Amino acid sequence: MLDVAEAAFVERGYAAVTTKEIAAAAEVPIGTLYQFFPDKGAILQALAERYTDLLDQQLQHFATEAMLSLPLKSYVEQFIESIDRFFQDTPGYQAVFAEITTVMPETDEAGDQQLIQTFTRILPKLNDHLSAEDCEAISFVMVKAIGNLVWRASGQEPKFRQRLVKETQQLAFNYLSPYLLAAAG
Amino acid sequence: MLDVAEAAFVERGYAAVTTKEIAAAAEVPIGTLYQFFPDKGAILQALAERYTDLLDQQLQHFATEAMLSLPLKSYVEQFIESIDRFFQDTPGYQAVFAEITTVMPETDEAGDQQLIQTFTRILPKLNDHLSAEDCEAISFVMVKAIGNLVWRASGQEPKFRQRLVKETQQLAFNYLSPYLLAAAG
DNA sequence: TCAAAACATGAGCCTGGCTCACATTGTAGC
DNA sequence: GCTACAATGTGAGCCAGGCTCATGTTTTGA
Structure with missing residues (x-):
């Protein structure tokens, strides 16, 4: 059901997709759809949430020993490459989050907050001299x-x-x- | 008329404001409103566009001799402070651009593109060794x-x-x- | 076997963007 | 001043889409 909605949102955009269409595509009556989701926004x-958890899981990978012991340069490069790949492989993420920001800003904020927290927990492992405040701001x-x-890059020509x-x-x-570099005070 | 709509959008958000309300607040019949604007999105x-021009104008200030001759550190600091001040002083900007991204992505893109172009024209004045490609990517x-x-910072507690x-x-x-620093190759 | 609770259904309500038939005002030729 | 016509102003109402709820239908349990 979520998958049906996702496909529709990706293809035609949240606003252009009607709840009736989602219900029809999922082969359930509208009434049933509204038993699972209180309103369109909930879909x-x-x-x-599904996406944020997925991305968050990827970030978790960068808290592992193997990753943390890499030189900062490689660490950062792989980190960003991993995010880029996520955006490439998950076209729904963009479609959904473009809308979320305006339709449900709290949810968007909550998603970012989850990622920030994950990152805030990783930072001390890279440099234990950082204060909690520093970690939060940096994250x-x-x-x-x-x-x-x-996100914005992913909409550009491949070369650019x-x-x-x-x-x-x-x-x-x-x-x-x-x-984070050893030389830092 | 725009001002009336702006005030309403800032206060209650784009989606929550009906065209009938805007018309009523501006003391014109809806028909008349729709003679000025083809649809709600056009408002x-x-x-x-009004906001982007305003911000763009501020950026222009950083193309002046006086500014360009500053040390990079001060230049960047003032640059960002200026943007921060703009966001503080122009609450409508946020309200409008939060919506624009989803309601009219092309317009949002066009706005950013205008700013990118302005910045792309400033960069060579700071270092004339930069290629056109470099300038575009950096901007x-x-x-x-x-x-x-x-933008996101402006919604946080003052201290943070x-x-x-x-x-x-x-x-x-x-x-x-x-x-941009002299030492750079 | 039969209440009664739980669930499924989709016709239709309601709201909000937008239209268009009609009213009003302005212009020009007599 | 009067009439014909154009330009402009107006708001009742159309239509689409989110959502509800009265009415089936199935399940449960005695």
Whole structure:
């Protein structure tokens, strides 16, 4: 049912898809659809949560020993590549989150907050001198800046997209270096 | 008329405001409203263009001799402070652009593109060794990353917001340094 | 076997964007 | 001043889409 809605949203956009269509495509009467979801927005929200959990899971991978022991440069590069790949492989994510921001800003915020928290928990493992405040601010910047950049990049021509991903890696590395490199105070 | 719509959108959000209400508040019949704007989205678009021009004008200020001769650090700091101030002083911008992204993505894209172009024209004045490609990629990153960061920061608690603005300045400076500092190749 | 509870259904309500037939005002030729 | 015609203003109502709820239909349990 969610999958049917997802496919429709991806293809034609949230606003253009009617609840009647979703119900018809899922081969259930509208009444039944409204027993599972209190309103149209809830369908979007359910999808959003599914996606955020998926992306969050990917981030978790960067909390593993193997990853944490990499040089910062490689770590950041792989991190961003992984996000880029997620966006490429999950076209629904974009379709859903483009809408979520306006239709349900709280849900969008909650999703970002989940990612920020995950990242805030990773940071001390890279440098245990960082204060909690630092970690929160850095995570915020990373999630909001990189999330938006990679998202916007994914809509560009492949060649330019490649370049933008590289720039994003540069941006992230240059930003994090002073906080995370051994030389930092 | 635009001002009436703006006030309503800021207060209650685009979706919650009906065209009938706008017409009533502006003391014109709906028919008349629809002579000025082909549809509800056009009102939003008109507001968006007004805002983008306003912000673009602020960016132009950073193409002046006086500004260009500043050290990169101060230049970047003032640049971002200026954007932050714009967001603070122009609550309508946020209300409008939160919607624009989904309701009229082309318009949103066009707005960003206008800012990117302006910035692409400034960059060679800071370092004339940069290729056109470099300039475009850097501008893209700056507009999308900083725009989003400052926007999201503006919804946070004042103290945290301050911190985020500082981090954004750091982010921008660290990113631009290799491209723009004399030492750079 | 039969109440009564639980669930499924889709006709239709309601709201909000937008239209268009009609009213009003403005213009020009006599 | 009067009439014909154009330009403009107006708001009742059309239509689509989100959502409800009265009415079946099935399940449960005594």
